[in-house]
Amino acid sequence: xxxxxxxxxxxxxxxxxxxxxxxxxxxxxxxxxxxxxxxxxxxxxxxxxxxxxxxxxxxxxxxxxxxxxxxxxxxxxxxxxxxxxxxxxxxxxxxxxxxxxxxxxxxxxxxxxxxxxxxxxxxxxxxxxxxxxxxxxxxxxxxxxxxxxxxxxxxxxxxxxxxxxxxxxxxxxxxxxxxxxxxxxxxxxxxxxxxxxxxxxxxxxxxxxxxxxxxxxxxxxxxxxxxxxxxxxxxxxxxxxxxxxxxxxxxxxxxxxxxxxxxxxxxxxxxxxxxxxxxxxxxxxxxxxxxxxxxxxxxxxxxxxxxxxxxxxxxxxxxxxxxxxxxxxxxxxxxxxxxxxxxxxxxxxxxxxxxxxxxxxxxxxxxxxxxxxxxxxxxxxxxxxxx
Amino acid sequence: xxxxxxxxxxxxxxxxxxxxxxxxxxxxxxxxxxxxxxxxxxxxxxxxxxxxxxxxxxxxxxxxxxxxxxxxxxxxxxxxxxxxxxxxxxxxxxxxxxxxxxxxxxxxxxxxxxxxxxxxxxxxxxxxxxxxxxxxxxxxxxxxxxxxxxxxxxxxxxxxxxxxxxxxxxxxxxxxxxxxxxxxxxxxxxxxxxxxxxxxxxxxxxxxxxxxxxxxxxxxxxxxxxxxxxxxxxxxxxxxxxxxxxxxxxxxxxxxxxxxxxxxxxxxxxxxxxxxxxxxxxxxxxxxxxxxxxxxxxxxxxxxxxxxxxxxxxxxxxxxxxxxxxxxxxxxxxxxxxxxxxxxxxxxxxxxxxxxxxxxxxxxxxxxxxxxxxxxxxxxxxxxxxx
Numbered sequence: 001x002x003x004x005x006x007x008x009x010x011x012x013x014x015x016x017x018x019x020x021x022x023x024x025x026x027x028x029x030x031x032x033x034x035x036x037x038x039x040x041x042x043x044x045x046x047x048x049x050x051x052x053x054x055x056x057x058x059x060x061x062x063x064x065x066x067x068x069x070x071x072x073x074x075x076x077x078x079x080x081x082x083x084x085x086x087x088x089x090x091x092x093x094x095x096x097x098x099x100x101x102x103x104x105x106x107x108x109x110x111x112x113x114x115x116x117x118x119x120x121x122x123x124x125x126x127x128x129x130x131x132x133x134x135x136x137x138x139x140x141x142x143x144x145x146x147x148x149x150x151x152x153x154x155x156x157x158x159x160x161x162x163x164x165x166x167x168x169x170x171x172x173x174x175x176x177x178x179x180x181x182x183x184x185x186x187x188x189x190x191x192x193x194x195x196x197x198x199x200x201x202x203x204x205x206x207x208x209x210x211x212x213x214x215x216x217x218x219x220x221x222x223x224x225x226x227x228x229x230x231x232x233x234x235x236x237x238x239x240x241x242x243x244x245x246x247x248x249x250x251x252x253x254x255x256x257x258x259x260x261x262x263x264x265x266x267x268x269x270x271x272x273x274x275x276x277x278x279x280x281x282x283x284x285x286x287x288x289x290x291x292x293x294x295x296x297x298x299x300x301x302x303x304x305x306x307x308x309x310x311x312x313x314x315x316x317x318x319x320x321x322x323x324x325x326x327x328x329x330x331x332x333x334x335x336x337x338x339x340x341x342x343x344x345x346x347x348x349x350x351x352x353x354x355x356x357x358x359x360x361x362x363x364x365x366x367x368x369x370x371x372x373x374x375x376x377x378x379x380x381x382x383x384x385x386x387x
Numbered sequence: 388x389x390x391x392x393x394x395x396x397x398x399x400x401x402x403x404x405x406x407x408x409x410x411x412x413x414x415x416x417x418x419x420x421x422x423x424x425x426x427x428x429x430x431x432x433x434x435x436x437x438x439x440x441x442x443x444x445x446x447x448x449x450x451x452x453x454x455x456x457x458x459x460x461x462x463x464x465x466x467x468x469x470x471x472x473x474x475x476x477x478x479x480x481x482x483x484x485x486x487x488x489x490x491x492x493x494x495x496x497x498x499x500x501x502x503x504x505x506x507x508x509x510x511x512x513x514x515x516x517x518x519x520x521x522x523x524x525x526x527x528x529x530x531x532x533x534x535x536x537x538x539x540x541x542x543x544x545x546x547x548x549x550x551x552x553x554x555x556x557x558x559x560x561x562x563x564x565x566x567x568x569x570x571x572x573x574x575x576x577x578x579x580x581x582x583x584x585x586x587x588x589x590x591x592x593x594x595x596x597x598x599x600x601x602x603x604x605x606x607x608x609x610x611x612x613x614x615x616x617x618x619x620x621x622x623x624x625x626x627x628x629x630x631x632x633x634x635x636x637x638x639x640x641x642x643x644x645x646x647x648x649x650x651x652x653x654x655x656x657x658x659x660x661x662x663x664x665x666x667x668x669x670x671x672x673x674x675x676x677x678x679x680x681x682x683x684x685x686x687x688x689x690x691x692x693x694x695x696x697x698x699x700x701x702x703x704x705x706x707x708x709x710x711x712x713x714x715x716x717x718x719x720x721x722x723x724x725x726x727x728x729x730x731x732x733x734x735x736x737x738x739x740x741x742x743x744x745x746x747x748x749x750x751x752x753x754x755x756x757x758x759x760x761x762x763x764x765x766x767x768x769x770x771x772x773x774x
Contacts, residue, residue: 002420003412003414004414004415006412006413006414006415008415010630011413011415011416011630011633012413013412013413014412014413016410019409019410019411019412020410021410022406022409022410022583022634023403023406023407023408023409023410024406025390025393025400025401025406026393026398026399026400026401026577026583027390027391027393028391028393028395028398028713029398029584033389060447060448060449060452060584060585061447061448061449061452061608062447062448062608062629062630063629063630064607064608064628064629065447065448065452065608065629068606068607068608068609072606092607095607096607099605099606099607099610100605100606188630190413190630196409196413196632196633196634197416197447197630197631197632197633198447198585198632198635218486218487218605219455219459219483219486219487219606219609220451220455220479220482220483220486221448221449221451221452221455221609222455222606222608222609223486241451242449242450242451242452243397243398243449243450243575243577243584244584245583245584245585246398246583246584247409247583248585326415
């Protein structure tokens, strides 16, 4: 199988030091040595999430299983859920929420625009039966970053538990779990946490536990009370209900330590700088960004529409076939309309980004667009008027 | 972290060729190349399961998530579920079944003895509302092999869908999915499939689909209809609902091909021979096997009680500390009473077993039991009377 450089919005090309853990001999997923490794990994994860209050678990499986666990655990019939959506992964929240509750309210925003904080506040003010707000932090399907901190403040004011998909942002974009009043946070290892897929970190605040206790949701693996039970009752031997991927846990511990060694603010700044580089470059080359407002754009994924002379699908195909570079396409209703470039962890570097941009320049030239070498890298034009 | 040889009942020590796939660069989990790899892996898995009729999926996560998916998908309130249990993992089926259905009947057998086929038949005959029978094939907590083929025949006669945990048997002990009338089979990669944990194969027969369609169970990831939808609608691009662990899928394909190259009958015979070696050895050394009847014993896990002079916990500790060999202990009500040796795939070999047996001989001698070197390996005493 031919190898491609992964510039898709996750999974990403990983550092060989991380991959090396994956092929280490297996170790037992119980006993004192294992519990030390597991606990240390959880501790590092709490630091990356900036939480002292939340319980954190490592759930084997994809991010979606942790999303389902969050919903299943707190969807009771005594209260309503408010789901915000402005993309494919927001819609997945809607799908899952409706499968577990008959009392789901959906607040939709246009794909490519951020969720509307005022609308959330108005909805919570009007309907005091809403006990949880469910949203995506970084909407990977469009490249939109939703205003998590602001929505967290609103939820706190109205006593709603905030449930957040942070799959494409944790480790790349600022998140302050406790200070931003997050109730349940869900992530996955294969994006900015710089590991292969296979574990879904899930964090649960004390306020979220209260709602979970009242809700008494269904299921075993997908019920967070099962995870709490094993952490409490089997804590010094087997603090989780199932067999764990031990190599991936070792890889994750290594990555988390790397992330903390880089420094969280430095890391967020790096992702900001690289996102600016990509957005500016695509504008320089005449592409229209799918997220028009820079302040609403994710720093880990950039989406743009096809060029007048180069449809998105043709660009994706040429990058793959001529340059062995994989970038993402549009999902569902954006299929064929946009392309998406991931810049996460090791791919949020000039090493990964600049060759991709130069390849895009080549491809544009090959279809007759006048592009000078390095045009994508030029500084942005001075902003006219107040910024 | 000190490295131990894993002679526990899974995960097991793996071949370096398998581990090498785990540290290969990631590939995208969608697109033509990926679908070819995924489809080929499923095809090999069907051959190991001996099925032409079942749909097979690879569910990221532990075996338990596939167990939960099986139950969630077919537990409706219009029918009853019959759960057979004779151990810790049978009890897990009971726990999960009761979380999804209020109409669960439990048929218990003693831990260490096989499920009673006649009792299953009598129960199905008496209660025609039972539409599914749920059981464990190899009960890893005790080393009992339940009579799957016979129960399959009974289920077929009474029109019940048979749901089976084959986590510790698939790839080591004979299973004929179609011929034995299996409805849903659940497994995991970290036992006889000779891979790290992280994927749960699940097979679904046409008859099981009928019950699933009628049941309309809850959930998204845990509902098999979601998996069917993606396989059908996204089959040539992304035939599964979530991100897949691509390295593990490559490792699994490699292992499955190895398993088929060895030959299924040859492989079952190897596990039979190695189980006999272990059982005979433990008897030679004066241990009492936890499964008294050879015909009810698993060929992939052997459990025995502590020796008069050497409690199970002391044996486990000495093997770990003095010989760097990890074997399993008893779970829950068997805690401290038994020890368990896994002999699965690469550990179902004399290379893995004989040094373990010789270490046990040493440890017995060290506590004053008279054991001659190699006593464990002696041939069994001739059987008196008709075998």
